Amino acid sequence: ATAPGGLVVQADKPGAVINRDIFGQFAEHLGLGIYDGVWVGKGSRIPNVRGIRSDVVAALKAIKVPVVRWPGGCFADEYHWRDGIGPAAKRVTTVNTNWAGAIEPNTFGTDEFMDFAAQIGSEAYISVNVGSGTVQEASDWLAYMTAVAPSSAAAERAANGHKAPYKVKYLGLGNEMWGCGGPYTGEEYVTKMKTFAHFVHNQNPDQAPPKIDYSVIAKDLMSGKPMDSLPSNPNGMKRIAAGPNSSDASYTEVVMKAWKARSPIYWDIDGISLHQYTWGSLPFNEPGTGFGEKEYANVLMQTQWMDRTVTKHSAIMDKYDPKKHVALVVDEWGVWLKPRAGTESLFLIQDSSLRDGIAAAMNLNIFARHADRVRMTNIAQMVNVLQAMIMTEGPKMVLTPTYHVYKMYVPFQDATLLPVTFNAGEYKVGTITLPKVDAIAARGKDGKVWLSLVNLDPNSPADISTSVAGVSATSAVGEVLTAPRVDSINSFAAPDTVTPRPVTARASGGTLKLTLPPKSVTVVRLEP
Template sequence: MKRFLPFAVAAVCALPAFSQNAGVLQADSVKQQISKHIYGHFAEHLGRCVYDGFYVGEKNTTIPHVNGVRKDVIDALKKLKVPNLRWPGGCFADTYHWKDGIGPKESRPSIVNTWWGGVTEDNSFGTHDFLNMCQLLGAEPYLAGNIGSGTVQELIDWVQYVNFNGKSPMSDLRKQNGQDKPWNVKFWGVGNEAWGCGGNMRPEYYADLYRKYATFMTGWGDAQVFRIASGANGDDYNWTETLMKQIPLNMVNGVALHHYSVINWGKKGSATNFDDSMYFKTMQQAIFMDSLVARHSRIMDKYDPRKRVALVVDEWGGWYDVEPGTNPGFLYQQNTMRDAMIAGVTLNIFNNHSDRVRMANLAQTINVLQAVILTEKEKMLLTPTYHVMEMYNVHQDAKLLPLKIQSAAYEWKGQKLPAVSGSASKDSTGITHMSLVNIHPTQAQDITIDVQGGNYKNITGRVLASKSLQDYNSFDNPNKIKPAVFRDAVLRNGKLQVKLPPFSVVVLEMK
């Protein structure tokens, strides 16, 4: 196994660095909690995410598993501290009828996944399989309800089935299928992308439909149902305005938002073979998340100044053309250092907007889009995005610390982006963590941060970096990119000086 990463980090640190970066950390000014649910994930019945990703079945496999779920996947996601997992879609959710996926597996009807590849599925992975898997992972389930092709009765039956501890037709059916106690599922999506694959609805129509469904989704079990409305597509601010205006605050707990870092929806470009122009445009789209969150939040503030309703960014990530030779409906793509940049920048944005953004879901967990895990038969690898999510999990449920950064520019043909972004938090033990990202593809960045109100004696760090932006982990070299010890941070006289390698993610710990 090659051991070039520490050398690569040292080499890039030696490159010329800009000194135009400065920051201020208010270490004694704790703000709101950064909800752990910002670090959620997404598992849709799409390509090889569920079948052949999470689930290999209980028969005819030599891959170690627990009730059909890959053991190596369980171990990796537990280390990631996945707080919640969204299922069964996505677009698939509004064609999924949950009763097809319960009862004896040999008796379950097959379905055709008309959205993703036209493949036939046998429904062997259903409600029990998913909810029991969430228990194995220590993750809260987030169920996406079908309002596109389903009915109100179908959805409230599902709520009753998984949440009711008393005697009822649905709880009796659950017990008949082998689950005595309810799972008490809290998070529920009321449809998905109602403006598109969920029904091509107008916001006014969806708002009324939401009110109808939400009315009947309460009163089952001990879990207080957290109802999430199907939200806007990117910068469709009218959608958010209409929902906030027409849905009473006591009927909604979250409003969704979807945004992907896509260069061009017609020709998205290769996941691995991209040039400087494509990289810059991808990072433009990733950083645009900050404007989206800020503007949707301002609209929500008009109707909900107390911020009772969460902004739930339950689909985000990079989206490229599929890998050559793979099914175009399976959305399988590799994961490079460019994706690590998307992840680092986006999570900093969510942390800094955690007063309103209180839940998010990276799309998707395994073998689809910006995955954290890729599998190939018995092999499994962790992507650069996985490592960023693992490095950042120190922020989960910690208190946000104000971190203001004045960044040098990353320029491309007259256009500019901030090269450096960051966020900081203090955990329950008093330890401060700071995550910094340098997206510049060729230049290291020096930054001096004025630490106000902190009396830190010790600083350590980890870095994710590589030789090329196009580098990725492969099944032949699964550890090409992984976190390394970071030593280019010094704290003297209240000044934190950090040298960030090009296209790198750094997480510092200060005590």
């Protein structure tokens, strides 16, 4: 390993705002992600509010989940929303064809999801069924969620217990349309997507587009050019088109080309989705615990690939959209490991170790560095599935290392990125060479300068001296997350094996000296 050098934060050169939605979550009807993980039912002995488990709600409130994507995933393109509304006793039972043929009781539907989102204080990202559904079905769903009286859709929602229209911040126009959502070529998808973008309206008056003065836009309208003269609608629903699988550029090209040629009065999108998972050796093969340093380093190496994937798609988007109207939305990412022994493999239940927490921090740092283009991400998934925040088993609940990283990163929500320069040093194992240290800095909404410092090296600490141009700091206060081993996990029996501990450091002569423990994530704020 090579020693890292000093870190300089340029507090006087603020960059992009790190959109809080970068810290978003994803909750699919998959395995125990919804049933058991979120929904236990109103009659359950597990404490709940209207069927939604209270321990999970309290834990999610603490990480200030900004947005949740629902109901899938692959599930979304086979989901029919009418199955999940109305009196519970009358709801149909269906089969979750994507995920182990599990019985879908539909007891958790639209109103239950919106209740859950409200209980945790999160915005809703609804993924409509583009693959096997119709434009009419999606349009009716949005009417059910957002219409107001005297519309019949609003009356139906009111009869189901919710008079006020819901807010739908994001609308997903299909999922993985090159795979489980289709499969469609980019061109085929664009034709389909444009009709959904055009006909699926949000009727919530708080989100409605401002009235258009046609005399103002007439010139642009007649010229057929994109209409910069259209009034903006900051509170409007944002439409997210399906996008690429990892580094495959074809969807990005085709969708962005169509976007550039659009007439935004007829259809528009605000984001294009990107899915990229970290598999380790092979999908479904990398053990969640009981692995060695080589496997640890391999997963972190693949985590770094997110940067080049985002860079690649951003470059294509820059060609068509230099003003960055369309966001790159990484609405599925995370470490996808071997299912835990004895569990149904298509329930995607895995052990989540310190390594995965470190990978989460590295990914969040990559997204923050690309904050001008990446404005939402949704880790897969929130509870009991893949790189989950929380695992449950009956009444028991445990928080994963990734949960703790999300909690430590709360101050970075809507913070302003500050440039950092530093010599990252090197951490080598076998043929793999990684930076020893990864770091970001930002000015939080509290006005303070926050640093996140990751020491990837499991064998030696990293001494980092930090100076902050434009800020005089006397100390740093925060938390550090580490554990005895890279594969340490939290279990129901030992829930605090990987848990953050307080850290403080003093500055002298304008320089702050921090020692980062091996294999750790440190988040501190500078105190004047």
